[in-house]
Amino acid sequence: MSSMNEAASANLRSVPYDLLVVGGGVNGCGIARDAAGRGARVLLVEQDDLASHTSSASTKLIHGGLRYLEYYEFRLVREALIERERLLSIAPHIIWPMRFVLPHSKMLRPAWLLRAGLFLYDHLCPRMSLPKTNKVNLRSNRVGEPLRDEYRLGFVYSDGWVQDSRLVVLNAMDASAHGAEILTRTRLTAAKRGAEGWDATLTDTVTGETRQVRARAIVNAAGPWVAELLKDKVHVESRNSVRLVKGSHIVVPRVFDGAQSYIFQNPDKRIVFAIPYETDFTLIGTTDVPWEQDPSHVEIAPDEVKYLCESVNRYFKKTISPDDVVWSYAGVRPLYDDNSGSASAVTRDYVLDVDSAAAPILSVFGGKITTFRKLAEHAIERLAPFLPVLKGPEWTASRPLPGGDFERSQFRSLVEKLKVQGPWLDTYTAWRLVRNYGTRAFEIVKADEARMGQRFGETLTQAEVDYLIDHEWARSAEDILWRRSKIGLRVGTDVAASLQSYIDQRKTSAHPAPVEKERESAS
Template structure:
């Protein structure tokens, strides 16, 4: 029977991050994901690397500082799939007074050291292109810095790094049973090739919204009360995508009368993404979380709140795509869903039997630190403490400076130099396609394009700038099996293909399943 040091259950951002960290410390790791990598919560975020400005109102200073400390670390680790982003907050005196916003932004600028992200400032919207899309009543506002990330590809890159460091990654392989022995866990998985039974010295429960149900229904359900003392509150967050509402490269933060906020963010060049909502979900509905969908009421809410700011109202008929995911938030007894902490907790169980670590809560911005803390705990429980290593480490494809033979302190500048090198090496690539491939794959673009000297050599054209060579690469190198994997998680090309073209991609995938 195969034996590993650690079995990680869950292929979202936390599971992939923990598998990567442990593999980098020299442990043998198996990651088992029931469906596709990032198939739920971790591909349904607002896609921000941020401290969480609004959390200051809930006195979450420790969480905000932790996230701010991670912000620039992450932006440097994968400058192809992450980028700095400036946010505009129009001032609405009916919401929060200007002095409160200034105080919050001062804290946001100074809770953690910034090496290169610019600080906050005021802006006169009537004299700036940033004010052109907004209603005339907004005459001033504030600008601050955070970052943007392709969330699904971040998960993928962590899994790729884990694999390169020796971990085994299994997708579409739910763990159907996990039995805890004195020295080992024994787990059964339903893989596409059939049932597989393995042993592991430790088990990490990183099942996200399913973390509690995994313990109660899979990992010795008769003793579930001994395996978990914490609980989750499950909150659905939904987003809509509409045709581009503004031409500049900044994002907006809008304050709503209900005390919440929404973002309007440049998305995939031709679109604007608007979100998110906070709709608490009953625990008994856990079986349906994989089918999370935005409701008509949520669509109407997001359109209504965005229309309070934009000159041109956002209509429900404008929505070209939407997505929703269920966030597993650590239950801290907060009253409203918006007030629930976005911090995380790691719960360990070691005495008397094989070690178990469960992950409760968390957010994308702090995933690396969570993974580092989790890997340190697992290593200590196994009696083999090993040093942390991920701070300052690059993710696969992020070695951009090597291509331009020049590195700056700004990863966004490194990306532009890398893009120039890509265009010089493959001059036949259309500019838009070159930028998309450079963002998605970083230096791994060389593996995708190989010796090709023209678009014709990339094989069948499926529409937009999608060619068969890319589909084959996603299938071969990135665990992509279905059209959804390829068009909505590995890329967002589903936005640019029509129904017939999407069906052609699905048929291509079916022929190889």
């Protein structure tokens, strides 16, 4: 958020917030949404854009974590599988089912072990709606066509796919609809603790302007910076530690046909996914590399690119090399440090630490994107003894995220309905808009193509850009091309420059919360 107007500034200084949430990733936005929906007065601050770091650098899966069964993480897997069902229901536009092909390699885990693990995976989730696992002959089944001839036996199981950064934004939008204030490009630079609350200093990272706010409690959902915030900003001793692990991904031109994904076992016992991505590409990842440097600047290393290429080349007939990579990304996972020997073995479970020596502060260690909603419920439960306003009933399990108020079976009909509203739309553009915005796509598309305004390459129009600025906190071309969408894969630097120029020329309000509140009250 570039600046705060005078009315907002006065508001920040007057009535204390119930909750100051630090961190605009999936956990922070999930907690802000849940708390605001129970009636709490919530302020969320994020030093960059929403989902700028870990939450936009995932493998983009909503899954139980099949490999976690090897580490006996049965509670985590069960919770994640139950959450998978809920998230598929409340966000059918950005989350959808996907089938995964697991070829059996005689050099690695035995077939009986894979079969047993998949049986358990299917049955840890009560009332599972997705198809269960089945064994396939890879020589006769079409899913085996891209694979090398030595792979004959395979298993096909179900999990989910998510547009990770959009999941974060939609949680922030729903938090805003329930009254939360969302300030991006705003950093917590200091906080003084008292018996009844916190006096915090916020700094606009664009203008350098500072503001003072008061809050009864703080949620430290700063991800890779969780320990640093405790030590340097709020001066609270941490009773837990975080272990930073870098995960990197590459994107290459499409390697195989079909909607299925592949999960490959490697000789080092790690697994790598190959996933259909943005229609024309294949996403491959991830790595697990210990990270001790600045989490703000993370890039894939050449040896990681080589590792990922070699991992899929063991299985696919069509080989790839580092020269085929059209895009790569890397992020740092702030995992709870359970003293595991290897980065791959570190738990993906989460720990919520509440320090209540004076005004409470809750810190989030670890977690995975699939369990963010349940993590938020647990965080609210831990804070409720100190903030009675949070003792309202749980509500997020069945409430659709913005644009998700339709049944999954209605997706194709929504695409056709959008084409009726905008007769100029081709099928791909209509599909992309519904896939990104769900029913909110109807707020973007105008019947007259001329009213969509300037085109910024591919299918991106001024009307869509305006929507993202007005409703989704987009403030830069990067926000739009790489986090609100992946159109950056299809356009060049000239389009990015033109888009940034347009954004710079627009005068925006401090934040879009009033728009969301109006919609909430109208509904």
